[in-house]
Amino acid sequence: MAVTWVLKPEDVARIRFAFSPLWELVASLRTLRDPARQSVHLPWVKGVRPRLAGLDMEELFALVPPDGYLxxxxxxPPDTPLPDFASEIDAVRRTPPERASAEAARVVGSDPAVIERFRADPAAGVARVADALEAYWETCLAEFWPRVYALLERDMLRRSRLLAKGGARELFAGLDPAVSWTGERLVIERPWTCKPHDTIGPLHGDGLVLVPSAFFWPGTAVMSEPYQSMLVYPVSGVGTLWEEGPPPVPGALAALIGRSRAQILLALAEPATTSALAERMTISRGAVSQHLGVLSDSGLTVGLRVGKEVVYRRTSTGDTLALHAS
Structure with missing residues (x-):
């Protein structure tokens, strides 16, 4: 099965990137139920499974079956490039009960009794599900989110540069083997889709949001009306997600500029924010800011404001120094 979207020029002009902590949280429910299909996440699964004993997961697992529609x-869909979990869970709480009930009715492969209980009072069901998602987030994913955030952020920034440099053709050429672009039509092979019977048609005038995902990897997913049109694609570099510590530092580079600055310079093989670097380096944001200041004053890095964040990248001089030190 394939989904084909016809993109008008205005849709192409409104392509944007975003990522979603709530999407990762929901996708991780399937990882918990079938770790074998995503063995890359086994370190996380082993770490959080003992914590599930105190959580009521029944309705969540019913609304998110192992396969198919959820x-x-x-x-x-995220409405800003960098949404936070609190704003996304508020959006869930505002779901019209009739919409939640209709969507729950379309879920197959789950306990019918649990689905019927949800549909009997969908307003109360939405509140229970939002509470369960919050509890699951705090117990199993919140402490790991900075690590996932950094991976998604690097992917989003890299692909944004591809879009700016080569347009939609270059962007979609490297997005995923399941995604192809003809110049007018975007074809997504075998995605999870909110409308399985609508396999071809135009977007509905709201552009397209591209969302990288670690926990849905290696699959793709699409959503459209009545929601913002969205394509979820597998993030690159997911194999590094659960690796510990910063990149190794060659001795000569460390001796030249200091070990922490050398680690930061090597970590900036992909652009990153101060908070993402601090998480990866396991040092404070203040310390990272000081080191970035020195690196920037030396002409090795440069910062660019994107929304509320400043994204740092290596300059050509920084690239040369890092390349010869590696």
Whole structure:
């Protein structure tokens, strides 16, 4: 099965990137139920499974079966490039009960009794599900989110540069083997889709949001009306997600500029924010800011403001120094 979207010029002009902590949280429910299909996440699964004993996961697992359609209202498309979990869970709580009930009715492969209990009072069901998602987030994913955030952020920034440099053709050429672009039509092979019977048609005038995902990897997913049109694709570099510590530092580079600055310079093989670097380096944001200041004053890095964040990248001089030190 394939989904084909016809993109008008205005849709192409409104392509944007975003990522979603709530999407990762919901996708991780499938990882928990079938770790074998995503063995890359086994370190996380082993770490959090003992914590599930105190959580009520029944309705979440019913609305997110192991395969096929999952209720869309618990994965609203992100409306900003860098949404936070609190704003996304608020969007879930505002779901119209009739929409939640209709979407729950479309879920197959789950306990019918649990689905019927949800649909008997969908307003109360939405509140219970939002509470369960919050509890699951705090117990199993919040402490790991900075690590996932950094991976998604690097991917989003890299692909944004591809879009700016080569347009939609270059962007979609490297997005995923399941995604192809003809110059007018975007074809997504075998995605999870909120409308399985609508396999071809135009977007509905709102452009397209591209969302990298670590926990849905290696699959793709699409959403459209009545939601913002969205394509979820597998993030690159997911194999490094659960690796510990910063990149190794060659001795000569460390001797020249200091070990921490050398680690930061090597980590900037992909652009990153101060917070993402601090998480990866396991040092404070203040310390990272000081080191970035020195690196920038030396002409090795440069910062660019993107929304509320400053994204740092290596300059050509920094690239040369890092390349010869590696």
């Amino acid at each position: 209720a869309d209202f618990i994965t609203p």
